[in-house]
Amino acid sequence: MKLSETLSRLPPAIRERLEAEPLIAARLKEGRSLTQTLSDADWAREWAARADRASVETLRRIVAAYAATPFEAEKPERELASEGGLTGAEIRVALVRLRQAGIVFAVRKLWGETLLYVPADTAALWQQLLLPVQSRPLGAQEEREVRADPREFRLPLSLELLAAWSGIRRHGLPITAKGVPHKAAAARIASEMRLSEADLAPIAFALPQASVCPLPLSLALDLGLHFGVLVRRPDGFAVTEAEGAPAGWAGRTPAEADRELLEAAVCRYAAQHAPLYGAAAALRALAPLRWHRESDVIAQMPEQARGGFQAWIGLMSAWGWMERGKWQAEPVFRWNINAALPSLSPPGPENGPSGEPERICVLPDLEIMVPPGVTLGCRWRLEEVAERVTADVVSAYRLTKAGCVAASRRGYGLASLTAVLEELSDGPLPDSVRSTLADWFRTIGRLSLASAVLLRVRDEELADRIAADPEAVGALAERLGTTAFIVRPEAMDDLTRRLNELGYPVNVDPDGASALLGGGREDKAGGTGGRKTSGTAGGNRKSKADDAFPSVRPEAGWACRRYDLAVYEPDPLLPGRSELFPGWDGVPKTWLQKPASYHPSTKRKLIELAIAWRTALRVGNEGHLTFVPERLEGAEESWRVRGRIIRRDEVSSAAPDASGGAVALTAEECRELMIVLPSDL
Template sequence: MDVKPSVERLPESIRKLIASSAIVRDRLKSGERLDEILSSRRWAAAWLSEERDRAEEPAVETLRLLLRTYAAEPFERENLERTAALHDRTSLSGAEIRVGTAKLRRSGVLFAVRKIGGEQLLYLPTDMYPLWERLLFRPTSEPLERDEAALVVPADAPFRLPLSLELLTCWSIIGSRGLSLTSKGVPGKPSAARVEAGLRLSSEELVRFGFSYPGSDQLAPQVALALDIGFCLGTLERENESIRIDKEGMDAWLSRQAIEADTALHRLAVNRYASAHRELHLAASIIASLQPFGWHTEEAFIAAGCDGEALDSWLGLLASFGWLQRGSLADRAAFRWSRELDFLKEPCCETNRAAMAGEEGCPSYIYVQPDAEIIVPPETGLADRWRLEKLADRVSADTLFVYRITPSSCKRASSAGYTAESVAEFLESRSGTPLPQPVSDLLRDCFGSLGQVWFQDVTLLRAADDRAADLLERDAALSGIIVEKIGSRDYIVRSEDVKAAIRMLEKLGLPPSEGGAAERAAKKEKSGASASKDVRSEGWIYCRHVLSFYEPDRFFPKPEELFPGMRDIPSVWIGESRTYHSSTCRQMIRQAIDWGASVRIIRDGKPAAFVPRLLESGEDDWRVQGWWKAFPDSEVLLDKEAVTVSSGDFSELMILIPSLDSERR
């Protein structure tokens, strides 16, 4: 789950805790929304700097541990504690992880939900993982020097469109005829085959991702991907027994510049598809932080901790999306970004539309040829390309797109509401010149016989008597949606206005009869809208973790909940280092083990911290197994190697419990 839906679901008590931080409070006062703050690089960098200024704060180290262990996958805190105890990747004690995760929640870095059985799941918002990865584990690979880069041999690969254009051509097929669904709610084979034919993506390029989705036995994964992205972006909707274009959502998508569209698609790919697998998410996040156009060797990233198979899978996907180029330097695999996406410069930050607005001011001309071919250069915007899909037949789709006006394309344009005049006006405005005479003649001839007759889906509204008919005609609002009166008491209403007409009739005291066509149409519309909302919220491809199914955790833990029994022990045990009797030391060690806490002792005359793990029996002469951990005041070199310490070594002792209520700046 991303930051925005996570913040929208926040209980008010947790929202207030997060807002109490100065770095959040000040920005809230300036008018920013909480989700905007918690997804920005500026806030993340400020929080990190503030936490690092506190010498004994475990939050940053806890964040580093969970990034490397779980990435953006949900986890239980107890599992993170066990991981820390078993591996040498951290010196954190269990107590420090308990406090660290609590502080990460209070800061708005982590969020929590409760499963049906009451178990708590913690998670890092998916769209923030790349940013934290970049801030805490900066990639060390530098682009190849110019002399070496010149020796890279690009791989022999077929031309690929940027994903934004690949999807546009695919969605135009859905827009022209819709995508019919079977009784099982999956696309029928003939309509799915049409969509598949319009995609250059292949099943082989996606099989390694193991997508799971409805109809996977008959629907190609590339078609499922196009549907999933469309539902997630709101460009597609499910309407009754078919999938169609969502006009409002598509208009919003087409308002983007191509670079902005591919940026949004890259972010969706990282957050939705890479996040399902920890190693893949790590590779995707590191690759996203690289500057474009510079060649890198794959071995440098494998040496830095990337899984080789995951890296290869992700680079292959980016290449198939038209964003990345692969090659080789001698016997070493290499790659480079071939498209400059804004996400690379500032991952997870809000899209800088102002900076991109300048692109809209640059004229983008198409070229209309006398033979009715239309040449479309790469810089042509998405909205113009979408309109051309409606007006002309696509001949080729490469670096340059080529369309041709034909009688069949004019028929399709007429069905979409265009006339010869509106098509000519569009082409002249985008080409900057008058249409060649042969093209004008073609439009006149093709549109000449079109639009004279047509079929239209309407609903018949019939009044039982003259009194009811008179009430209908006297109502100004209802008269406004009546298309035509076709009899003394019969009226035509557009099908899309039926629901509004029902409300108006009820206000007039004339509710339509039960089981009538109007009511059936209204129920059908309501059912379709509900299905569309459900599909859009979840996409088409099943997510591995759907956190929206769980309730947000409404409670923030108190110290005694993190450390049960804290009120039952002498406060001095966790307050200062003192000399105790051997039996008391034994009790303190047992309590520290129960809490997963470390203890402070004097080692070689200097203070150090020891994490006890197992207490061996004995009243006076007892021993404890554990490991030494780093301690801020100690100059002794400590490590996590398992050791055994005897009771005689505990001259001074204190249980170390990190403070949950550190000073908020």
């Protein structure tokens, strides 16, 4: 779950307490939102500098072990305390402090179990701050010696998705009664993409399996629904268009879209698998377009993240975002996009110093060249009017008569198609192109074949009366000759009612829907067989059917979810000291204040209590030891306790505690004892 969704579900009391935290309150007063504050790198650095050592170290271990996946509240204490340095009690208290700071959040299952998690879009920030990867890229001379992987060029994911979404727009994607795409239609759309099942193997767990839907198409459906480009209707999937482009993507270049797609991929797929997420977060710290040695990067990554390294860079390469190669027989790789976390490295211009998108070039031979910086909206409209020839660094389209016929069916005429091409190329078309298009459109769009509802009238006089009636005429689309009308399908009931009122009951002919040959409509620009536009050439069209089927929530998507935290209620309570340390109220205060000598049976009680609380003991007054008891052995007054010594005076407050290893202390060696608890919450 991402931070914004997490905060939107917080109980008011928890949110108010969070907003009252001094570091957060100061930024809220500056006009920042809570989401902006808790995802801000400067705030994170300031918190880490001010927080107690146990909280920072606990967060470091949580991010390294669990990344953005949820974990049971008892799990860090059980699994991470054994690494040495921190006691279970310190981890337990640190988790409460991390929740108070808005870093870790909690939900409660129906049966009372608490799940904790770091939001999917902030876990990477904390990993980069607390577990940084600082790989030195190859030098200029070394980079000249790199031999890039000779595999075929891979399109960036943004263009792969655009091809699939365009296929859905052209051909449709019906679904079966079980809600899955028809196999033949699914295979046709999937063939629009170069991605294979093997390419998507690292995230196959998050996508419906190939027996249900090809994995490349599953990816296109999930991200299309997530970004609102696609809508799922009762009969299938459809494209949601706005301003002649996929919703929200009109003005974005592929590079800009790929940055957002990377964020979505990390939060939707990698966040479900800790090794993948750890690798993804670590690699995003590396500068783009610089070669790095795999061995250097792996050596600095958290141990668990190393298990996802090869899978993640393989996926990034398949999506065109990374490139792999060899340097002196050693594997190297580099980013082809700027993958840095926005909070750590805000994106700059993607298309050179000016940041202006590039334009297409329409050549006299009807070829259309599409440079890499052309926006997705421009490419989307090209998919309507031209045929894709090649998809590469520079893509190529071609104007054909068959393509113009298909464009005509979507409402384009000569004038509107010409206007679109001139707008996208920012200049007039070559004379040879204009001449060819005019030649083709002399025959295209002259005829149209449509199903219609006819109203047949027995005589011309009655037809004239109907045509003159203000109520009836609103239900009529067109008059044919002297005694027939085309009826608007949605107004049939209203027309029938009105004619009955006029005293002319209607006989419904079961074969009354007839074909009509006609001349087509004039488009806005004046061409034949064109379409009305809204705002721009190739504008937005919306029918009443679109209103009948509201889109699903983009968050629902098409992906499988291992952890759906949204089904659980946010935990409204933070545990207090009595809950963290059961029986604390009844313990003699001297046991917690300073080391003292006690009867052997009392010492045994102190040790048993420390073991139950998973906390440390201070042994001795001068030259004392910090000892974490783990197991008590022996009789009532002759016993031995096994545990580990942690030497805290020998390390700085910013570093993990050093561990002196396992030891065993006898009753005689435990002269003075005191239970050590973390400071007050």
